[in-house]
Amino acid sequence: MLTIxxxxxxxxxxxxxxxxxxxxxxxxxxxxxxxxxxxxGVLLAPTAFGQDVLDVVGELVSGRWG
Incomplete structure (x- = not known):
């Protein structure tokens, strides 16, 4: 069975x-x-990928990345 x-x-x-x-x-x-x-966005937010994106954006905003 194919799932999407x-x-x-x-x-x-x-x-x-x-x-x-x-x-x-x-x-x-x-x-x-x-x-x-x-x-x-609502579908991705609770996933591990969504949390990783949130962490990266948080670090970019706080100026700790790069």
């Missing part, structure tokens, strides 16, 4: 939507992209 990770599927959708030219997007299309990205 919803977060992975949303990532692919976001990347495909962002590849289009800015001029070709309507306001509704931009709002839909924002909603999809927010849902993706």
């Amino acid at each position: 990770n919803v977060a992975f599927l949303l990532t692919v959708i976001v990347l495909l939507r962002l590849r289009r030219r800015t001029e070709a997007r309507s306001r509704a299309d931009e709002k839909m992209t924002v909603v999809i990205v927010l849902i993706l």
